[in-house]
Amino acid sequence: MELYEVDLMVNNRAVSARIKAETTLLDFLRENNFIEVKRGCSKGDCGACTVIIDGRPVPSCMTLALQCPGKKIYTVKSLGSWDKLHPLQQAFVDHEAVQCGFCTPGMLMTAKAFLSDQPHPSREEIREAISGNLCRCTGYQKIVDAIESVGKGGEYE
Amino acid sequence: MKNFKYFRPKNLDELLAIKNELKEEARLLAGGSNLLVYIKEGSLKSGTLVDIGSLAALKGIREKDGYLEIGAAETIIDIMASPVVSEKLPFLRESLRVFANPLIRNISTVAGNIAEGSPIADTAPLLLVLNSEVVAASITGRRNIPIDDFFISLGKTEIKANEVIITIRIPIPETGRGKFVKLGLRKGTSCSVVSVAVWLIANGRGVEDIRIALGGVAPLPLRAVKTEALFRGKILNEHNIGELALEVTNEITPITDVRGGAAYRSEVSAALLSKAVRECLGMEE
Numbered sequence: 001m002e003l004y005e006v007d008l009m010v011n012n013r014a015v016s017a018r019i020k021a022e023t024t025l026l027d028f029l030r031e032n033n034f035i036e037v038k039r040g041c042s043k044g045d046c047g048a049c050t051v052i053i054d055g056r057p058v059p060s061c062m063t064l065a066l067q068c069p070g071k072k073i074y075t076v077k078s079l080g081s082w083d084k085l086h087p088l089q090q091a092f093v094d095h096e097a098v099q100c101g102f103c104t105p106g107m108l109m110t111a112k113a114f115l116s117d118q119p120h121p122s123r124e125e126i127r128e129a130i131s132g133n134l135c136r137c138t139g140y141q142k143i144v145d146a147i148e149s150v151g152k153g154g155e156y157e
Numbered sequence: 158m159k160n161f162k163y164f165r166p167k168n169l170d171e172l173l174a175i176k177n178e179l180k181e182e183a184r185l186l187a188g189g190s191n192l193l194v195y196i197k198e199g200s201l202k203s204g205t206l207v208d209i210g211s212l213a214a215l216k217g218i219r220e221k222d223g224y225l226e227i228g229a230a231e232t233i234i235d236i237m238a239s240p241v242v243s244e245k246l247p248f249l250r251e252s253l254r255v256f257a258n259p260l261i262r263n264i265s266t267v268a269g270n271i272a273e274g275s276p277i278a279d280t281a282p283l284l285l286v287l288n289s290e291v292v293a294a295s296i297t298g299r300r301n302i303p304i305d306d307f308f309i310s311l312g313k314t315e316i317k318a319n320e321v322i323i324t325i326r327i328p329i330p331e332t333g334r335g336k337f338v339k340l341g342l343r344k345g346t347s348c349s350v351v352s353v354a355v356w357l358i359a360n361g362r363g364v365e366d367i368r369i370a371l372g373g374v375a376p377l378p379l380r381a382v383k384t385e386a387l388f389r390g391k392i393l394n395e396h397n398i399g400e401l402a403l404e405v406t407n408e409i410t411p412i413t414d415v416r417g418g419a420a421y422r423s424e425v426s427a428a429l430l431s432k433a434v435r436e437c438l439g440m441e442e
Contacts, residue, residue, distance in 0.1 A: 002162055021163035021206055022196050043194045047260055056234070056263045061197075062190050063264065066163045067208055110260065132258030 008068050010034060011078040019065055025051070028065035029075065036077050036105050040134075047133030050106035051075050057113040059106075059132075076105035079112065087150050088112060095146035099137030107133045111147045120151050159196070162205040169214035169294070172321060175207060177296045180318035183207045187215075187230050188264035190257070191273055215323055220245055224290075225327040229268035233257075236267065246327065248335035252283050252354070255339050268322040271307065274314045274377075281308070281378030282354035283337055284325065285370035292324040293317070301326065308377040333358035333366070336433040340425055349373045350417045353429040357437040362393045367434075374409035374426050383408045384430070393438065402431035 003018045008028070015032050026049045029037045037060055040048030044062040051060045052074040080086035085093070088111055098104050107130060114121070114129040121129070126147045127140070135143060164183075166172035176183050184204045186192055195201035209215055215230035218239040225246055227236060236242055237250045256262055256270075256279050270280045271291070289304045293316055302315050309315060316322060339352040352372040358365045367388045369381040384405040391397065411422035435441040 001160060004163055020159075021161035022159060022193075024193065042197050044190050044261055047258075050260060057260055058263050059260050062188070062193050062261070064163070064186065064189065064193070064206065064208070066165075066206075067186070067189075067210055114259075129259055132260035 004066055006065055006069060008065065008073060009071070010073045011075060012072075017065075021064075021066065023065045024061050025053075025063040025065045025068055025073070026060040029060060029073075034075050034077070037075050038102055038105055040102070040106075045134070046103075046106075047110065047130075048103055048106045050109045050133060052109050052113050055113060055116070057110040074109070076108050079108060086112075088115070088147070091146040091150045092143070095142050095149060097138060097142040097146040103133055103135040103137075107135065107143060111150075115147070115151060121148075123148055126151075158202070160203040161196070163208065164205050165208040166212060169212070169323070172207065172209060172212065172214075173294060173296045175205070176321050177319045179205055185209055185269075185272070185321060187266045187269050188232065188261075190261050190265050191269065209321075218242060220329065223329055225249075225329055227267060227325045227327070229322045229324060230266060233262040233265050233267070234259075237262070245329045246287075248337075248356075249283065249287075249327070252335070252337035253280075255279070255337070267325050272314065272316065272322060274308055274310070274312045276311065276375060276377055277349045277352070277373045278378065279339060279349060279352055279372065282352055282370035282372045283335075284327070285378060285380050286335060286354045286356040286368040287327045287330070288368070289328075290326040291315075291322055292326060293320040294323045295320045299323070305380065311376040330356065334437045336436040338429045338433050338436075339372075340429060348416065351411075351422050351425045351429055353426065353433050355430065355433040355437055357434060359393075359438060362438060364388050364391050364393060369405070369430060371405070371409060371426060371430075374411040374422055376410070379409065381405050381408055381430075388434075393434065395440075398434050398440075399427075399431050402434065403427045405430050 007016045038048040040046035042061045044059045049060040050057050054071050080089050110133050126144050182204045186206045186208050187210050209230050215228045217228040219226050233253050233256050237253050242250050267280045270278045284304045290301045291307050292301050307315050333356050335356045337354045340350045354370045356368045367385050369385050372378050387404050406423040411419045413419045
């Protein structure tokens, strides 16, 4: 079986590996310790594995790692840290937008990219924007509340 | 045991050469939202994954000779964001808003959506009512395939094993109004149960011309030409739209599956067609 050398930029860090042709970005990330990227359906339906590639949220299970050299990939760990949460992360905490937490990394990345494009969205626009990210706990209300509060805050970079 | 190779052609010549050499074994990868599922599920076990996602020759959205030309590797989101599309064919932009979900729209392409010959490809009814053309290329040359000839049978299209789709061409309509309505089991991320596209050229409520296409109700995406003929020349009103729309159930052959029964699909087809026509006429917004 043929292996391929690949160098990717993840959270502004170079990561190299020898991988199989069919290795998805999701597999690549998790095997290289970016386990904050969650494996849900692996078929592009649930959005749990969403990362931001060149400014756009995409399901990392639907992208080959070999398609990503030269692209800027960001996982949820690029947002904030325990000591200094990103405003979106803080909003998810404040609004109790997290229950089991499995969808949260993907949800945050979709919200991050969305607010960068559209800093002051309506609730309907927020719902549409996160419609590819499934959450089986919250019923979405609190997630929409959290994203809306950051949009309304107007301090989002 | 899976055994895949990866190849990223640097230009169109390299793409056409490897497609000619490997034929079906060259699996074109743009968005990957079909292909990577087949690999994941194990229905595809080997082949060369030919990455065309960033191939410059397949990029670009432009107006040329009265046509909107969309490169085969252009993503749904870039088509929606294109100023040319917004200006010349806002119907396309509006219709794509219900394609899959925002994440998948960031990676998927129109060419990839129709290339599988799926009866529920959401872009198929759009391309059908717009009288589009698919431009295919091989090492021996190019040809334009009218969309009416593109879908052959379930899972099969007019594209030959040594060909690739390079461009979608859509004649920019001078008159008329379009509407695409889709019923899925959920609002986002769901396959269509039934989808209906209508392009209507009307004088007041008089039908000068109409094109109707449906997805999910036959082995192929379908132009409802008999129903179109019944609509043509009629003055539409509150009553006859529903009656005429009901005629569409005579030329579709829906199946029963996990997403709905055949009888349900028939009823929904007529209801969606009626709704689409009404919206084209501004009777329902």
